[in-house]
Amino acid sequence: QQQVKQSPQSLIVQKGGISIINCAYENTAFDYFPWYQQFPGKGPALLIAIRPDVSEKKEGRFTISFNKSAKQFSLHIMDSQPGDSATYFCAASRQGGTYKYIFGTGTRLKVLA
Amino acid sequence: GAGVSQTPSNKVTEKGKYVELRCDPISGHTALYWYRQSLGQGPEFLIYFQGTGAADDSGLPNDRFFAVRPEGSVSTLKIQRTERGDSAVYLCASSLGPPNEQFFGPGTRLTVL
Numbered sequence: 001q002q003q004v005k006q007s008p009q010s011l012i013v014q015k016g017g018i019s020i021i022n023c024a025y026e027n028t029a030f031d032y033f034p035w036y037q038q039f040p041g042k043g044p045a046l047l048i049a050i051r052p053d054v055s056e057k058k059e060g061r062f063t064i065s066f067n068k069s070a071k072q073f074s075l076h077i078m079d080s081q082p083g084d085s086a087t088y089f090c091a092a093s094r095q096g097g098t099y100k101y102i103f104g105t106g107t108r109l110k111v112l113a
Numbered sequence: 114g115a116g117v118s119q120t121p122s123n124k125v126t127e128k129g130k131y132v133e134l135r136c137d138p139i140s141g142h143t144a145l146y147w148y149r150q151s152l153g154q155g156p157e158f159l160i161y162f163q164g165t166g167a168a169d170d171s172g173l174p175n176d177r178f179f180a181v182r183p184e185g186s187v188s189t190l191k192i193q194r195t196e197r198g199d200s201a202v203y204l205c206a207s208s209l210g211p212p213n214e215q216f217f218g219p220g221t222r223l224t225v226l
Contacts, residue, residue, distance in 0.1 A: 004155075006155075032212060034214070036217075041219070042219055043117070043204055043206075043217030043218050043219045043220050044156065044204070044217045045217065046214050046215075046216075049214070089155050089156070091155075093212075095212065097169075097211075098161040098163075098168055098169040098211060099144075099208075099211035099212050099215075100146060100158040100161055100169060100172070101146075101148075101156070101158065101215065102158070103148075103155030103156050103157070104155050105153075105154055105155050106153070106154070106155050
């Protein structure tokens, strides 16, 4: 029940294209869903996050779509750029607890110039 | 301002040795988390501090792992009798307290030979 499943494991997109990464969770007590971006040798950095009271959140080229009934959420990167090439992690945590994150296994994105 | 810092950035040790990993959180952040990231995986929660006390240590894999935060700021993760399976990147994150964003440090890469 604590797992967060992430797909695909790796993704190659042409410059200007849309990158889509999907995550699914089981624990309905989760109520905070952040996406983190990680470059080699660096720690993860928060990109965007959503709570289940909204179905979509957009910040610049990054959008989270959230489907509460399906227990799924996804990250869309519009107009993907070579500088977006990194590993992306979805995560989930629950209110009332310690807000420890349960991370997905990561998606390695490569944007071709 | 300064972000989360971790020292050392790399640590190579021999099986059976004792190691200490240090985390300096962002000033004023009361919450501190330790995660472990194995190669090709997402970070896994180890322990959470709120102030000086360990509020959740459910992620520590066994009693060889211990962490302290005596003054509510700097934290040290201690690993006794290291094993090759302990090799990973150890990440520290801090926040103003749940449910605020967690800011990650660059990690300490531990290699046990």
